[in-house]
Amino acid sequence: MSRLIFIPKDWRALLLMALSFGALPFGLSNDYFLLVLNVMALNALVVLGLNLLIGSTGQVSLGHAAFYGLGAYLSAIASTTWQWPMVASLAFCILFVGLTSLLVALPTLRLEGHYLVMATLGFNIIVTILCNQMEPLTGGPSGFPGIPKLHLGSFVLSTDRQFYFFIWGILIAALALTLNLNDSRIGRALKAIHEKDLTAQALGIPTFRYKVVTFVLSAVYAGFAGFCYAHYVTFISPKTFDIFYSVQLVTMVVVGGMGSLWGGLAGAALLTFLPELLRHFEDFYILAYGLILMGVLVFCPQGLLPLLISFGRRKKREASIDNTSKGEKNKREVFPEVLSDIESVGNPSISLQETNSTLSNSPGRPPVLNLRDISLGFGGLQALQSVGMEVDRGEIVALIGPNGAGKTTLLNVISGLLKPQEGEILLEEKSILGLAPFQIAARGVGRTFQAVQVYHQFSVLENMLVGYHVQGASGFFSTYLHTAGERREESRLRENALSLLDDFRMADKADWPVQQLSLLEQKLLEMARALALQPRILLMDEPVGGLNPRESELLVRYITLLRKQGMGIILVEHDMNVVMRIADRVVVLQHGCRIATGTPREVQQNPQVIAAYLGVKKND
Numbered sequence: 001m002s003r004l005i006f007i008p009k010d011w012r013a014l015l016l017m018a019l020s021f022g023a024l025p026f027g028l029s030n031d032y033f034l035l036v037l038n039v040m041a042l043n044a045l046v047v048l049g050l051n052l053l054i055g056s057t058g059q060v061s062l063g064h065a066a067f068y069g070l071g072a073y074l075s076a077i078a079s080t081t082w083q084w085p086m087v088a089s090l091a092f093c094i095l096f097v098g099l100t101s102l103l104v105a106l107p108t109l110r111l112e113g114h115y116l117v118m119a120t121l122g123f124n125i126i127v128t129i130l131c132n133q134m135e136p137l138t139g140g141p142s143g144f145p146g147i148p149k150l151h152l153g154s155f156v157l158s159t160d161r162q163f164y165f166f167i168w169g170i171l172i173a174a175l176a177l178t179l180n181l182n183d184s185r186i187g188r189a190l191k192a193i194h195e196k197d198l199t200a201q202a203l204g205i206p207t208f209r210y211k212v213v214t215f216v217l218s219a220v221y222a223g224f225a226g227f228c229y230a231h232y233v234t235f236i237s238p239k240t241f242d243i244f245y246s247v248q249l250v251t252m253v254v255v256g257g258m259g260s261l262w263g264g265l266a267g268a269a270l271l272t273f274l275p276e277l278l279r280h281f282e283d284f285y286i287l288a289y290g291l292i293l294m295g296v297l298v299f300c301p302q303g304l305l306p307l308l309i310s311f312g313r314r315k316k317r318e319a320s321i322d323n324t325s326k327g328e329k330n331k332r333e334v335f336p337e338v339l340s341d342i343e344s345v346g347n348p349s350i351s352l353q354e355t356n357s358t359l360s361n362s363p364g365r366p367p368v369l370n371l372r373d374i375s376l377g378f379g380g381l382q383a384l385q386s387v388g389m390e391v392d393r394g395e396i397v398a399l400i401g402p403n404g405a406g407k408t409t410l411l412n413v414i415s416g417l418l419k420p421q422e423g424e425i426l427l428e429e430k431s432i433l434g435l436a437p438f439q440i441a442a443r444g445v446g447r448t449f450q451a452v453q454v455y456h457q458f459s460v461l462e463n464m465l466v467g468y469h470v471q472g473a474s475g476f477f478s479t480y481l482h483t484a485g486e487r488r489e490e491s492r493l494r495e496n497a498l499s500l501l502d503d504f505r506m507a508d509k510a511d512w513p514v515q516q517l518s519l520l521e522q523k524l525l526e527m528a529r530a531l532a533l534q535p536r537i538l539l540m541d542e543p544v545g546g547l548n549p550r551e552s553e554l555l556v557r558y559i560t561l562l563r564k565q566g567m568g569i570i571l572v573e574h575d576m577n578v579v580m581r582i583a584d585r586v587v588v589l590q591h592g593c594r595i596a597t598g599t600p601r602e603v604q605q606n607p608q609v610i611a612a613y614l615g616v617k618k619n620d
């Protein structure tokens with residue numbers, strides 16, 4: 001079923017939901033419950049979009065009530081005052097809400113921290129004030145009455161029951177689309193941005209663009225829900241769309257479970273029904289409501305549904321561990337052949353999924369990377385001063401120097417995470433200076449980090465697939481629809497990722513949570529993930545740090561193998577044995593200046609280096 005266009009992987013749960021909610025009205029004697037269920041579906045629609053924003057990209061908005069209100073007021077004005085047809089009113093409010101959210105997102109999402117929260121909070125207040133003040137247009141505090149019921153031609157959704165089937169149908173369709181998005185290359189990228197924004201950028205993901213699009217999409221969900229609300233209740237007032245509703249929406253996401261679309265729906269259901277259930281507490285209702293919310297937030301901050309799911313999974317895991325014989329306990333030893341006998345690893349092979357000609361180093365070819373006079377200061381501290389270096393194809397250039405010499409800063413400059421004040425960076429003779437990190441990564445600069453940057457929310461394979469993001473082309477629209485092209489692309493990326501994992505002898509661990517990997521395996525995974533970008537050059541920041549000699553021997557084998565295949569590598573490393581053994585050239589930095597360059601032997605004998613860094617007497 002999930003192979004069909006539009007049908008998500010969770011289609012069984014969706015079908016169950018459709019059948020249950022389809023049958024529900026037939027068992028209800030009281031139309032009041034239908035009203036509550038309709039409000040619940042409207043809330044759930046807004047929460048679905050908001051969860052995409054908060055749960056996936058980690059951006060919190062306290063302005064979604066304003067988008068809901070905008071949708072309601074714009075359609076009310078267009079269809080009542082201006083007498084526009086229903087479809088034109090809908091198109092108008094979607095366009096207006098989309099553009100307004102873009103104007104809110106563009107300046108604020110560039111800033112780090114809580115600017116989006118502040119900006120959306122301010123936006124919500126402005127919209128509420130405007131709705132109150134623009135009385136001739138909005139009806140002011142007394143509200144806007146006489147909005148027509150939803151209709152298409154002569155068919156009018158006049159009863160609660162009719163609206164119920166309409167809104168729940170819309171909600172289930174929206175859920176299917178959003179599940180498709182969530183379970184795709186784009187969905188993975190959004191979650192990757194949330195967990196580690198800079199790593200996502202270094203893996204070629206256009207984080208800013210994705211955050212903006214997600215914000216606009218989530219605002220459109222709210223605007224559409226507002227449109228439906230206005231034509232359902234036929235009377236709206238500014239009170240409904242004030243800041244408290246925004247807070248309530250965020251609470252629904254948090255209580256249900258950030259990032260879990262099903263959890264968000266559960267949160268919307270709970271917080272819509274809770275006030276109804278607590279009504280007989282009368283004056284103590286708010287107190288009981290607050291206590292329940294606080295309890296959920298304190299005792300299960302990950303949200304109710306994820307808590308239940310992880311509880312279920314833990315029980316399942318415990319059962320399967322019990323079933324596993326004790327003799328097999330140590331079966332998941334890391335690279336057992338490495339730990340028992342490094343020689344038995346043999347010669348690992350990596351298929352770079354790239355033609356040899358692009359990486360081969362024919363004589364006379366320009367260096368793959370050329371840094372010229374790079375200077376960068378942090379306030380009063382000059383971290384890099386006129387540093388220049390070149391890296392050829394099939395060459396390992398080690399970048400060494402004492403702590404604080406500027407090595408990581410230089411890698412950050414190359415990958416675009418820091419902008420130098422002076423200098424030029426050429427990748428295969430083309431300047432990459434000033435490009436965003438994701439553009440530099442997509443042009444072929446791979447990167448591993450000093451502290452391993454794997455995604456803890458993802459499995460091993462999913463981590464690889466984040467690396468393969470740049471190899472895909474499907475956008476928001478095709479992933480929403482789960483088109484045939486998108487499915488083909490996803491299975492191609494999966495195949496490639498598995499094959500690369502196999503080169504690193506981790507294909508059998510593809511489904512493992514990444515936390516279960518050893519440090520060596522995590523480092524290999526990070527390296528494999530960087531190779532998924534099909535890089536021209538690989539920047540490695542202290543790859544063997546924290547590994548024991550046998551583990552670092554294996555990692556070194558992979559590094560030298562990449563050199564053999566023609567890749568240029570910059571290796572920042574404190575382990576001098578590794579540097580002296582595998583580097584073709586060494587560049588030495590001290591206080592941000594290049595103090596020496598040459599072969600390992602030359603550098604070892606350089607008195608300036610000995611004095612500045614190695615601290616040992618010249619002995620050969």
Ligand SMILES: Nc1ncnc2c1ncn2[C@@H]1O[C@H](COP(=O)(O)OP(=O)(O)OP(=O)(O)O)[C@@H](O)[C@H]1O
Binds near residue numbers: 378401402406409410
């Ligand atoms: N974002 C930053 N803001 C201010 N100062 C910084 C920043 N990043 C690095 N520095 C400073 O720049 C200098 C170079 O730091 P860098 O991390 O590049 O050194 P390194 O050679 O990689 O050191 P190590 O071997 O310890 O990792 C240090 O003095 C560091 O404190």
